[in-house]
Amino acid sequence: MIIDKLYEECNKKSPICVGLDTKIEYLPKFLREEDTSVSEKIFTFNKMIIDNTSDLVACFKVQIAFYEALGIEGLKAYSKTVKYIREKGKIVIGDIKRGDISSTAKAYADAHFSGDFEVDIITVNPYMGVDSISPYEDYMKNDDKALFMLIHTSNKSSKDFQELEVSGEKLYMKVAEKCKTWGENSIGESGFNRIGGVVGLTFPEEFLEIKKECPNTFFLIPGYGAQGGKGKDIKEIFKGGVCGVINSSRGIITAHKGKSEDEDFVKYTREAVISMKDDLIG
Amino acid sequence: MIIDKLYEECNKKSPICVGLDTKIEYLPKFLREEDTSVSEKIFTFNKMIIDNTSDLVACFKVQIAFYEALGIEGLKAYSKTVKYIREKGKIVIGDIKRGDISSTAKAYADAHFSGDFEVDIITVNPYMGVDSISPYEDYMKNDDKALFMLIHTSNKSSKDFQELEVSGEKLYMKVAEKCKTWGENSIGESGFNRIGGVVGLTFPEEFLEIKKECPNTFFLIPGYGAQGGKGKDIKEIFKGGVCGVINSSRGIITAHKGKSEDEDFVKYTREAVISMKDDLIG
Numbered sequence: 410m411i412i413d414k415l416y417e418e419c420n421k422k423s424p425i426c427v428g429l430d431t432k433i434e435y436l437p438k439f440l441r442e443e444d445t446s447v448s449e450k451i452f453t454f455n456k457m458i459i460d461n462t463s464d465l466v467a468c469f470k471v472q473i474a475f476y477e478a479l480g481i482e483g484l485k486a487y488s489k490t491v492k493y494i495r496e497k498g499k500i501v502i503g504d505i506k507r508g509d510i511s512s513t514a515k516a517y518a519d520a521h522f523s524g525d526f527e528v529d530i531i532t533v534n535p536y537m538g539v540d541s542i543s544p545y546e547d548y549m550k551n552d553d554k555a556l557f558m559l560i561h562t563s564n565k566s567s568k569d570f571q572e573l574e575v576s577g578e579k580l581y582m583k584v585a586e587k588c589k590t591w592g593e594n595s596i597g598e599s600g601f602n603r604i605g606g607v608v609g610l611t612f613p614e615e616f617l618e619i620k621k622e623c624p625n626t627f628f629l630i631p632g633y634g635a636q637g638g639k640g641k642d643i644k645e646i647f648k649g650g651v652c653g654v655i656n657s658s659r660g661i662i663t664a665h666k667g668k669s670e671d672e673d674f675v676k677y678t679r680e681a682v683i684s685m686k687d688d689l690i691g
Numbered sequence: 692m693i694i695d696k697l698y699e700e701c702n703k704k705s706p707i708c709v710g711l712d713t714k715i716e717y718l719p720k721f722l723r724e725e726d727t728s729v730s731e732k733i734f735t736f737n738k739m740i741i742d743n744t745s746d747l748v749a750c751f752k753v754q755i756a757f758y759e760a761l762g763i764e765g766l767k768a769y770s771k772t773v774k775y776i777r778e779k780g781k782i783v784i785g786d787i788k789r790g791d792i793s794s795t796a797k798a799y800a801d802a803h804f805s806g807d808f809e810v811d812i813i814t815v816n817p818y819m820g821v822d823s824i825s826p827y828e829d830y831m832k833n834d835d836k837a838l839f840m841l842i843h844t845s846n847k848s849s850k851d852f853q854e855l856e857v858s859g860e861k862l863y864m865k866v867a868e869k870c871k872t873w874g875e876n877s878i879g880e881s882g883f884n885r886i887g888g889v890v891g892l893t894f895p896e897e898f899l900e901i902k903k904e905c906p907n908t909f910f911l912i913p914g915y916g917a918q919g920g921k922g923k924d925i926k927e928i929f930k931g932g933v934c935g936v937i938n939s940s941r942g943i944i945t946a947h948k949g950k951s952e953d954e955d956f957v958k959y960t961r962e963a964v965i966s967m968k969d970d971l972i973g
Contacts, residue, residue: 430794430795446868472795472798474789474791474795474796474798474802475795475798476800477798477799477802477803477808478798478799478801478802478806479802479806480770480802480806480807480808481763481766481767481770481807484762484763484766487790488762488763490892506789506790506791507756507788507817508788508790508816508818509756509788510844510846510848511846512712513712513754513757514756516754516757516759516760517756517759517760519760520756520759520761520762521711521759522762524760524761524762525762525763526759526762534790534816534818535818535851535852536790536816536817536818536841536844536852536853537841537844537846537848537849537853538846538847538849538851538852538853539848539851540846540847540848540849541848559818559819562818562819564792564793564819564820564822565820565822566792566819566820566821566822566823567819567820568820569817569820569821569869570818570820570865570869571819571820571864571925573857573858573862573865574857574858575855575856575857575862576855576856580852580855580857580862583852584852587851587852593694608820611867658745678881
C-alpha cells in the first residue's frame with residue numbers, strides 16, 4: 410500500500426517532502442537564458458532538484474497551481490515532472506486540492522490517477538462531504554493510490570471556518586473524525602490508512618489533538634520554516650514514531666537565490682535539505 | 692461590472708447557464724468518427740452547442756474536471772472553448788472549485804483570469820478562509836472578473852459538513868455571512884456584488900434562508916433537473932427578481948442522445964434549452 414511505502418521512505422531517508430512550487434523567477438540565470446521552451450526550463454530545474462535530493466527525502470509534492478498559471482506549457486512541465494519522479498521510483502504527491510462530487514470527482518480521479526498527470530497521492534478538499542472522497546475509491550483499491558484530505562490548514566485564516574465551534578468541538582475535529590471513519594477499512598502494515606490528512610505545523614497543539622483522534626491517519630504537514638513551524642514541534646508530534654511527512658517548498662527550492670546562478674545551484678538545495686533533516690531528526 | 696452584465700443577460704435572454712461538462716461519449720457519431728484530434732472533436736461539439744444556444748441563455752459554464760481527465764489534449768479543448776465563448780461576447784464561468792491560499796491562490800488567479808484558461812468568473816472553495824478569496828482581488832478590481840464561492844452544494848452529502856450546527860446556526864449560514872461580508876464593498880448597478888455564491892436548488896428552503904441573509908449576492912444554482920431541482924422552486928426564489936443563474940449540463944448537452952448522431956443534433960440541444968426556459972419562466 411502506497412502509504413506503507415511512504416512511511417518506510419520516511420524512516421529510511423527522512424520525513425521530508427520537497428515541494429516543487431516552481432516559478433520562473435526561482436530558476437538560476439543559466440536556465441532562464443537557455444534557448445528552450447518554458448516547459449523545458451522548468452522541467453530541467455525540477456529534474457536537477459529531484460536528482461540531487463532523492464536519496465535524502467521521502468517524497469516530492471508538486472503544487473499544480475504554479476504550472477496552471479503558465480497555461481498549457483506549464484502543465485506540460487507538470488506532466489513531465491510527475492512522470493520523472495515516478496520513473497525514479499520515488500513517491501509524488503499532486504497538490505491539487507480538488508473538491509467536487511460524483512462524476513466530476515470521478516473525472517478528477519481519472520485526471521490525476523491516470524494519464525498525463527498521474528501521481529501516487531493527491532490532496533483533496535472535503536467541504537462537499539463524502540461524495541467528494543468516495544469517487545477516488547476505484548483507483549485506491551489497487552493499493553497504489555491514496556489521498557490527503559484537508560483537516561486543519563497552516564494559514565492564519567484557517568480559523569474563519571475550520572475553528573468554528575460545532576457542538577462543543579471545533580469544525581476541524583469533525584473533519585478529522587470523518588477522515589478517520591472514511592479510512593478505517595484500509596489500514597496497511599504500517600498501521601496507517603489510505604485517507605491521510607493535511608494538518609499545518611503552525612498549530613502544534615491542535616495537531617496533537619487531531620493525532621490523538623486519528624491514530625491511523627498519516628499526515629501531510631505544511632507550515633514548516635517560513636510559516637513558523639519548528640523542528641521541536643515535529644519532535645513532539647513524532648514521539649512514538651513518524652506519523653507524517655513534512656513539506657518544505659521555498660526553503661529548499663530557492664535556497665540558491667543570491668548564491669548561485671549556475672549548474673552548481675543544487676549544492677545549496679542539497680544543503681537546505683540536510684539542514685532541515687538535522688532540525689527535524691538531528 | 693461582470694455580475695451586472697450577467698444579471699442583464701439573465702433578464703434579456705434567460706437565467707440559464709449551459710454547463711459544458713463534455714465527455715467523449717456525449718459526442719454524436721459523426722464527430723466521434725471525424726479524422727481529427729480529441730481536442731478538435733470536443734471543441735467542435737462545444738462550439739456547435741454554443742452557436743445554437745447563445746441567443747437563448749445568459750452564460751456558459753465549463754467544468755474543467757472533464758477536460759483535465761483527458762490530459763493536455765483535454766485542456767487544449769478547454770482553452771479553445773473558453774476563448775471561443777469570450778470572443779462571441781458571452782460570459783463564461785470556469786467551474787474549477789479551486790481552494791488554496793496566498794501565493795498559490797494568486798497562481799490560480801493568474802491561471803484562470805489570464806492566459807490560456809482565461810474566463811470571466813470562477814468557482815472557488817472557501818474552506819481555507821479569507822486567504823483563499825482575497826488573492827483574486829487584484830484581478831477583480833478591474834470589474835471584469837468575479838467569483839462564485841461554494842455555500843451550500845446540491846449533493847446529498849453536503850450535510851456532512853455544511854449542515855453542522857455552529858452556535859445555533861448551520862455552517863452554510865456562517866459561510867453565507869462571510870460571502871456577504873467579503874463582497875459588500877463591490878456592489879454594482881444591479882444591486883449584486885462580485886463575490887457570488889453557489890447554492891443548490893435541491894435544498895429550496897435553505898436557499899431562501901441564504902438569500903434573505905445575502906440580498907446582494909448573485910447565485911450560481913446547480914441541481915436543476917436530474918438532481919431534483921424544479922422550476923417552481925426557482926419561481927419562489929426569483930420572487931422580486933432574478934438573483935442567480937441556473938445551470939443545466941447533461942439535461943442540455945446530452946438531449947440528442949438516442950435521437951441524432953448527425954450535424955442536426957443541435958436541434959435537440961436547442962429544444963432542451965427552450966423547454967427549460969418554459970419551465971423556469973414560462
